[in-house]
Each structure stands twice: as structure tokens, then as C-alpha cells.
Amino acid sequence: MKDAKAVNDDDINDVQLCRKGDLAAFERLVLRHQKRILNIAFRMIGSYEDGLEVTQDSFVSAYRNINGFDGRSKFSTWICAIVMNAARNRIEQNRSRNRHEGASYDDPIEGNDGPIARDCASPESSALEKLEQKERRALVRRCIKQLEDDYRAVVVLRDIQGFSYGEIGSVLKLAEGTVKSRLSRARDSLRSCLRKLFGGKR
């Protein structure tokens, strides 16, 4: 989003090439957006593996439907909408499967420690601080996971991805007012979930 403008211009070019069957152009689009898409999927679903799959599926589906992209919104918005839908479907699938298998609540999140742990912790923090940091993040992840899907979606797009209210509105097809009120309620709920963190600190 920092360089949203430049990215957008490249995207339009590549989308047009893509429609002519230029696979290299599509590859550029994937490379440009994969990180954001993966992170949205990952934060929505809470599982890195599922996030990866959903990201792949979303790009494939974007390729299939590239002619359906009308250029009125940005390509990045369009692909975000695709991954949001795919992520919700996956969440639904996982839920119905868990109902059958009776999986534990924290199951899916366990696989994530690797990718998350890798780049946390600044070099000067002590072991104790590292542990604390790890626990804090685990708590934050759990709290985000507890949110209803609609609320998690606005938090992921706003606080993790840094989208504007308007962009969130067009990704989720919501009025800006709805985005605002959902975000407010989602943050409130997160605040009470995280309260013990703040209590410890101050």
C-alpha cells in the first residue's frame, strides 16, 4: 500500500497482457501480490498451510476470471475480494469438518509457530522478554481468531493490511459506515480480550 499508485499502473498493464494469454504477466501479478494475499488468507483462517492453499486457489481463480475484472476497482482490491471469499469458504469447511472430528480449538494455529517465530524478537531482547513476546502474540492471535468472520475481516484489512475504510468497503462490498461500525465493535471486542495484557503493563 505504500506504493499503491505505482503498483496499480503496473497491474493494469499486466492484466491486459494476461488477457492476451501472457503467462509471464500473470506471474508478475502473482509475485507482486502474493505476500499480501497470503497474509490475508493466513490471518483470516489462522493456519499457514490453509492460507497457502487458499492463496493458490485464489490466484488460479483470478486467472480464470481475469476477463471478469472490469478495471473499475484496483486489481489489488479485486484479488483481495477473491481471497476473502475463498478464506471464508475455507473457514466454513474447516468448521464443518471439526464438528465431525471434534478437533481441539487451538489445533490449526499450532503449525504457525515456525513462520511467525522466525522474524520476531529483536536481537537485544532477553530470553524472558522473548517468551513474553511469544505469549503476547499467541494471545493476540487467539483473540483475532475468536472474532466472528465479518469482524475479523475488517480488522485484518485495516489493522494488519492498512487498507483505508473506502478500500475495505469495496473489498467486502460494504458501505463505509458499516465498515466503521464493524471495525469499532471488532476492536472493542479485541480490547476486552486483550485486557489482561494492558493490566500487566500498567
Added chain:
Amino acid sequence: MNCREVRQELSAYIDGAIPEAMSAEISEHLKGCSECRAALEELRLTVSEIKSLDAVEPPDLLVVRVMARVTEEQRQRQKPEQRQHKGLFQRLFPQVRFAIPLTAVATVLVAAVTLYLFRDIHTQVKLVPQLPTRPAEERPVVPPQPLAPLQPKGKEVQMPEPARPAEPLPGAERQFAESPAQQFTEEKREAATRPESADNASANAPISVGRPQEGRGALPAPAGGLHSLRKASAGYDGGAAKERLDFYYSDGSGKSYRSTETAENERIVLIETPALNETLFERQKAVIDSVAAEARPIRMVVACRKKEYLEGFHTSKETAAQLSSDRAGFRVRLITGKGIVLIDSTNVLSRDKILANY
């Protein structure tokens, strides 16, 4: 504004997403209200906690897999033309068409009996290397049959391959393209994409009782009846083998690659590596170690992009033998841009061989 109204707007307030006049009003209120100030502070902390979550990095292979699937889709779109050619051919030679079902049934029956006997013998003699007995040509491809003994509970009779009758008609091609993925994927797709297989299985292969979804554990065993048997047996000659391998690549590059368990209690692990080299080897060992406690067979799927990436690959026969002695079975699947190379304890390929063939 009273406290309740202010609280409702605080979230948008910290984002600067409300009109200036209202923002000023809230600031004014905050000056005189310590409770709302505390609420604001907590909200800010909340947001900063969420923002502090690190972003995950996409693995190198994400784009590879996406592009593999997309490329495959393009290829599939050109397929209908080929099918039409086939139809034309068969219209010109109608007798061929009638001959096929008979041959098919016969072939399936023979194959079924052969496999049945073959498997029974081999479960007694565990993990006998198959490679030396292979035909002279050295295609690094394992047809379905020889892998059967690797199945952990092979004594229970399973007949994955001949479970379906002949599919000599053009539509079979698509079915085949779908089937390999099912060996990896979970139950949901299994049921959805093989509506007719259950019937056929019971009709043609009565020996397949006792184990649901028996086809999934056998590594390359395409559940495609005669069609796939043909392709499998043609696995030693160039063109047909390539085609078959391509199918695996496209299907496998999708949902199927993840660490998961099959009905045979086998663990499938995807090893992602942009280059097949020492790193791969270390990962292999790490995977083995990490699931060692589970004491179940491991199947490894290795994906890479180009044959150049095979540079430095060095799974030796000794390595595989050692690994397979630790575990009940050991399989590695190499996926390159050109196809799949299967490596298991019965068919260990040298790097040179892989490079020569792919």
C-alpha cells in the same frame, strides 16, 4: 457529546476517519474525561498489538505452484480438439471401438489376478528392490504395481488399480486427470469426484473389500481403470510417460500437497524446495526425525521448478535404504517442470539419471 457517543467514535477517531468538527468535539471531551482517555489508550494499545503481528513470507514455491496450475489450465483448454480427433479415428474404425470393452475387461481381470498374487508374495518379502529387474530402458518412473508392497498393511488385500473398468472413451482422459489428486487429498474430494467408482469396484474387484478408499495409499496407482493401467504400463516409453507425469504434476500442485494422513495411516509430507540440494537432504532428515515418534510410513513429496534445480541432488541408494530401514516405507516424489520422478526404496534414482531423463 456524552461518554457513550464518544466511545462509539473512538475507533474511527484514532484512524482519523471522522469529520474534523466531530474530531475536535471528541478531543475536547477527552480533555475533561479520564475514563474516556483510558478507553482511548486501551484502544490504541489494542491496535498496536494487532499491528505488531509479523507478516508471513510466501514460500518460493507458491508462485511455482500457481503457475503450474495455470499453465495446465491453458493446456487443458486445447484438449477438446485432440478428443475430436480421437472420435474421428474411432468413427473411421468402428470395430476398434467394439473391441475395446472386451479387451478391457480381460486386461483388468488379468491385471487384477496378477497384482493379487504379486502383492501377496511381496508382503512376505519386505521391500525387495525392484530396480534391477526393470526393463532395459531406464525411465525413472515407477508404475503402480511395484509400489504396492510398500504399503504398510499390504497383507490386507487391496486392489487399487483394477478397481474400475475400462474407460476407453474419450471422456476418460479427464477422469484420469482428476484421479491422482485424490490419493493425496482428503475425504471430501474423494467422495465428490468418484461417484461411480464404488459400484465398479464392487463389480469388478470383489477382492477389494475390507478397506475403504483403498486406492489412496498406493503412491502412483491411478484409479483410472484400463486407461491408467495402459498409461502406467506405457510408463517406460517416452511420450505416454510424459503425459502421465504431467497429469500428476498439475493435479499434485494443487491442494494435495500438504502434510496429511491417508487411510493407510501413512503420513504424506511436502518438502518445498526451490533447489534440490543439500538443503533438501537436510529437510528430508528433519522430516523423518520429526515424525519418527509416530512410527508410521512417510511419503515425501518434493516439488521443484526446473530441471536445473536438480543440480546437486544427491539421494543415494544407501541413503534411501537407511531411511527405509528406519521406517516402514520411504517414498520421495520429485516434481519438476517436466514431470514427476518417483523415488522410493524400490527405485532410487541417481542424480545423473534424473538429469538425463528430465
